[in-house]
Amino acid sequence: MSRPLPQKRATVHDIAAAVGMSRGTVSRVLNGGYVSAEARAAIEAAMTDLGYVPNNAARALKMRRSQAVAFVAHEPHSLFLDDPNIGSIMLGANAALSLADHQMVSLVVESARDNERVARYLSGGFVDGAIVVSARTNDPIIKVISDLALPAAFIGHPPDLAQHIPFVGIDNVGSAVAITEHLVSTGRRRIGMIAAALDRDSGIDRLNGFRDALGPLFDEELIADVPHYDYGSGVKGMRDLLEREPGIDGVFAASDAIAAGALEALREAGRSVPGDVGLVGFDDSTWAVRCQPQLTTVHQPAKELGSCAAQVVLRQLSGETVETTRQLLPTPLVLRDSA
Amino acid sequence: MSRPLPQKRATVHDIAAAVGMSRGTVSRVLNGGYVSAEARAAIEAAMTDLGYVPNNAARALKMRRSQAVAFVAHEPHSLFLDDPNIGSIMLGANAALSLADHQMVSLVVESARDNERVARYLSGGFVDGAIVVSARTNDPIIKVISDLALPAAFIGHPPDLAQHIPFVGIDNVGSAVAITEHLVSTGRRRIGMIAAALDRDSGIDRLNGFRDALGPLFDEELIADVPHYDYGSGVKGMRDLLEREPGIDGVFAASDAIAAGALEALREAGRSVPGDVGLVGFDDSTWAVRCQPQLTTVHQPAKELGSCAAQVVLRQLSGETVETTRQLLPTPLVLRDSA
DNA sequence: TACGGATGTGTGAACGTGCACACAGTAGGA
DNA sequence: TCCTACTGTGTGCACGTTCACACATCCGTA
Incomplete structure (x- = not known):
């Protein structure tokens, strides 16, 4: 040994x-x-x-600074495979840290074992701060960051139990409202939603925005509830909706991957897009331009989320007190061909 | 400051x-x-x-060990977006390191600035070893690893200038031969290839395997040369091939993403798959099962590549001399519907 | 001549840890 | 009784770095 x-x-x-x-x-x-x-x-x-x-270790010991910032990604299995955003967020964060001559080190949290080890790593002086992506509520990492007052920023999931930790995200409710209103403005009246990940706040918020925007047009029957933001869920969700309401003429998919799956199901069913059905997605990921027709969707500023979170951490590192603890980035609508 | x-x-x-x-x-x-x-x-x-x-820094200084291993990813921009494998490789490596109670830290190399900083980081004692994915030939990181005799393993691109550094990969030539022979065995005779990334050895090897397997059937005219392993390149490459040889009845796409793009171009042109044209891909990524029809392809053992590289580094760390410096993992053919 | 400032160099201490060593006490066997 | 082995604890040093301080030299000016 x-x-x-x-x-x-x-x-x-x-x-x-x-x-x-x-x-x-x-x-x-x-x-x-x-x-x-x-x-x-x-x-x-x-x-x-x-x-x-x-020798970095000696320097860090003496200086109490390592010039490194952790990028903690939770459950990357689904993130890497289904959500192309995580890569862009990383690259955005890396670019911003790189400019300030800081090393970004990504840590992957997949198991309880990982979780504990990463928490130790964060508290051990190898990093000066952390960017945390989509942590769950009762995550030990949040506790460590809070206890040690480690400079940090959260992305994608605000840490409810530590309100003082800065958060950078998007307005899921507002974005869902905007894209739904677009569907309505194109004349659709029987509008459904393929809602995903209703155990996360992003999923819940998108559904809430959809409901708010639709008002009297909203019909609980036209909500398909699928577990993940992925293609397969989109296929299944759309088939479900078509069965429940053959006359459906508009669909808000909770992600571009879901929309791509929905497109496939619509093609199977012989429905044309946007002729018979208007379809919109969410993310503006590579899916959006791969589809035929290309997707109208909500642009998620992934790169900016990353760089913004990095800036927040860097500001804390340089001693500034970060005033705006919750920061929402704009999510412009991208109008293409699907609705 | x-x-x-x-x-x-x-x-x-x-x-x-x-x-x-x-x-x-x-x-x-x-x-x-x-x-x-x-x-x-x-x-x-x-x-x-x-x-x-x-305090990890103090411990690392005293012990000369940090219990951390770097995972260095080059040009992740294209990797994260087009090649779903990098995520799986990371997760495989992380799982193996996690079992040995080592922390995996991923470092992203996107710019020359990154390159230099990462090289410094690797040599500074914050990590005990490194897993390097698809480094280019004249990469300063290779030099650092070689000079410092840092325990390391390369994935995807063997370091030509440092033959003693272990390498884990797949047999691109053999895999290409196998999948091409499958095409031939289904009766195809006018077989083309959409070859990509001919500045990397993976791209070159796949083309060589294709040429070898085809023998007298090989026709230089039926090679479309595209820059990247992505969807857009697939569309363009396939259109190109159709223009040059309308009677083409078999296509080997250098990646699943390319095959997906080719499928789109074939659909445009009114060709059925596998009826008119047999199409095969490479990678067995999520693309393969998303396509309609699902792709026959070469399974790339991404997770195993990661864990295998991690094992190699861990073995060096525990003092074993690593004998097999070049290790190739099996790549089974996955027969689905496209050929 | 004397003095103050700028420039250049050496020294000791500290950062927080782990380990070798020293030391003390107890128990058991020759 | 003495020697050895084992258990339990304290002390000094080293890992490689930075920083405060001390010291030395040179120059210009009063």
């Missing part, structure tokens, strides 16, 4: 000794300060010569 | 002082050793009381 120690690497002492100076001067070359041109040149030469790389 | 130091946290000293014992005893309850039952109880009580969490 005992492991061999890794290869010994050059330290500030080694290069100081190599050029006959003290470690202080070497440190000054690295971090700024008064150093003569000759000394600097000699030290830099020795550094490349001995292949010196500063 | 100067930042406030994070909140002071309890250390071994603090809890030792709290119970009137020495730090050594505290260390022993953490890491094992002779401790009396009363002492252990008192110390554990003080730990939860003061909210003690061990």
